[in-house]
Amino acid sequence: MNFLEERIIQEGIIKSPTTLLVETFLNDQIDIALMDKIGQEFYHRFKDCPITKVLTIETSGIPVAYPVARAFGVPLVIARQARTAKMGSDVYEVELDPSIHPRKDTVVVSKKHLSAADRVLIIDDLLANGGTLQCLISLVETADATIDGLGVAIEKGFQEGGHRIRNLGYHLESLAIIDSLNPITGEILFRIQ
Amino acid sequence: MNFLEERIIQEGIIKSPTTLLVETFLNDQIDIALMDKIGQEFYHRFKDCPITKVLTIETSGIPVAYPVARAFGVPLVIARQARTAKMGSDVYEVELDPSIHPRKDTVVVSKKHLSAADRVLIIDDLLANGGTLQCLISLVETADATIDGLGVAIEKGFQEGGHRIRNLGYHLESLAIIDSLNPITGEILFRIQ
Numbered sequence: 001m002n003f004l005e006e007r008i009i010q011e012g013i014i015k016s017p018t019t020l021l022v023e024t025f026l027n028d029q030i031d032i033a034l035m036d037k038i039g040q041e042f043y044h045r046f047k048d049c050p051i052t053k054v055l056t057i058e059t060s061g062i063p064v065a066y067p068v069a070r071a072f073g074v075p076l077v078i079a080r081q082a083r084t085a086k087m088g089s090d091v092y093e094v095e096l097d098p099s100i101h102p103r104k105d106t107v108v109v110s111k112k113h114l115s116a117a118d119r120v121l122i123i124d125d126l127l128a129n130g131g132t133l134q135c136l137i138s139l140v141e142t143a144d145a146t147i148d149g150l151g152v153a154i155e156k157g158f159q160e161g162g163h164r165i166r167n168l169g170y171h172l173e174s175l176a177i178i179d180s181l182n183p184i185t186g187e188i189l190f191r192i193q
Numbered sequence: 194m195n196f197l198e199e200r201i202i203q204e205g206i207i208k209s210p211t212t213l214l215v216e217t218f219l220n221d222q223i224d225i226a227l228m229d230k231i232g233q234e235f236y237h238r239f240k241d242c243p244i245t246k247v248l249t250i251e252t253s254g255i256p257v258a259y260p261v262a263r264a265f266g267v268p269l270v271i272a273r274q275a276r277t278a279k280m281g282s283d284v285y286e287v288e289l290d291p292s293i294h295p296r297k298d299t300v301v302v303s304k305k306h307l308s309a310a311d312r313v314l315i316i317d318d319l320l321a322n323g324g325t326l327q328c329l330i331s332l333v334e335t336a337d338a339t340i341d342g343l344g345v346a347i348e349k350g351f352q353e354g355g356h357r358i359r360n361l362g363y364h365l366e367s368l369a370i371i372d373s374l375n376p377i378t379g380e381i382l383f384r385i386q
Contacts, residue, residue, distance in 0.1 A: 015279075019279070021279055023279065023280075023303060023305070023306075024305065024306075027271075027279070028270065028271055028273075028280075028302070028303055028306060029268050029269070029270050029271075029303075029305070029306040030259075030262070030268060030269040030270075030271065031268060032259065032262050032263045032266075032267075032268070032269060033266075035259075036263070058251065058252040059251040059252050059255070059271065059273070062252070062255045062256060062259075063255060063259060063269065063271075066223075066225065066228075066255075066256060066259050069223070069225050070225045070229070073225075073226075074225075075222050075223060075224060075225070076222070076223040076225060076256065077221065077222050077223075078220075078221055078222075078223065078252065078256075080221075080252070086208075086212070086214055086216065086220070087216075087221075109221070110216060110221055110222075112216070112217065112222070113216075113217075113221060113222040
């Protein structure tokens with residue numbers, strides 16, 4: 001069991017067979033020492049890639065992606081879930097097909113921050129159905145930049161996202177993959193990686 | 194001129210007499226080395242306070258507050274602009290009087306993350322009319338926690354927020370206070386502190 005899986009066991013709260021709360025250390029209240037460890041771990045897993053940008057999406061992706069960008073010594077680019085007034089019109093904007101994805105997923109980033117020369121590592125806190133990560137992938141591809149990999153802190157292995165993204169051929173690393181949550185016994189089953 | 198003022202001169206874009214874009218290093222694309230310097234600077238200015246939590250608000254506050262929490266070795270608490278599904282109902286929620294503030298300012302944080310024992314340093318990227326900071330102040334006071342200070346990267350000195358918050362008796366530190374922006378000449382006038 002790795003450091004993140006241990007922390008999930010200690011503090012994660014199972015709300016339902018599909019919902020785990022990690023708000024005391026990963027969302028809402030952030031344990032910076034843990035984030036720094038996550039940053040080092042992703043650096044270790046992707047250090048052979050010539051990363052030029054770390055890309056994440058507001059809000060919960062930011063505290064996970066910050067220490068990754070720090071470890072690589074590259075800028076952190078934050079995609080928004082809607083265009084901001086200051087962004088202007090010169091943006092990459094991607095919206096997933098709402099007939100496939102029940103939740104509307106839109107991501108926007110200014111064209112200034114991604115170019116064809118960029119080698120991108122996409123980081124997020126959580127992977128479930130993969131809609132948000134697929135938007136980020138499309139965004140990077142629209143910019144003609146290269147995706148060297150994707151990293152998430154926690155993958156819900158019982159949902160489709162991880163399977164789908166690996167099937168597309170991307171190098172996806174998840175620090176903890178949860179295969180099942182039992183709200184009655186409190187058991188969390190991690191996939192052995 | 195300090196390191197942040199220098200960077201603003203180098204890369205800030207004056208869109209109007211009241212609007213400065215800092216999206217290439219402080220918003221949207223984050224220069225992590227600069228953020229680390231900001232974290233060290235706020236640590237230096239507040240190091241005599243027994244801070245237990247750094248509090249900020251999504252989205253743009255997070256990259257500025259992360260290195261501050263890191264420097265103090267305390268958790269970073271992220272207030273939301275709306276209640277999230279996972280938050281439940283056990284929250285502190287503050288809304289500013291819309292008759293005074295044209296933009297609706299709401300901030301929400303789970304009661305788990307702030308208590309009467311906490312000594313709080315509030316951090317944000319930008320201070321203009323002060324509505325958001327006033328919400329964060331009310332939030333901390335609702336929790337009966339103590340506010341040891343407030344820090345912002347950039348204060349628009351030609352708007353009311355800084356004056357208003359200092360008049361309430363709070364210790365507010367701004368790394369750069371802009372007294373005027375001239376979109377014609379490109380001149381940025383900083384207040385000498």
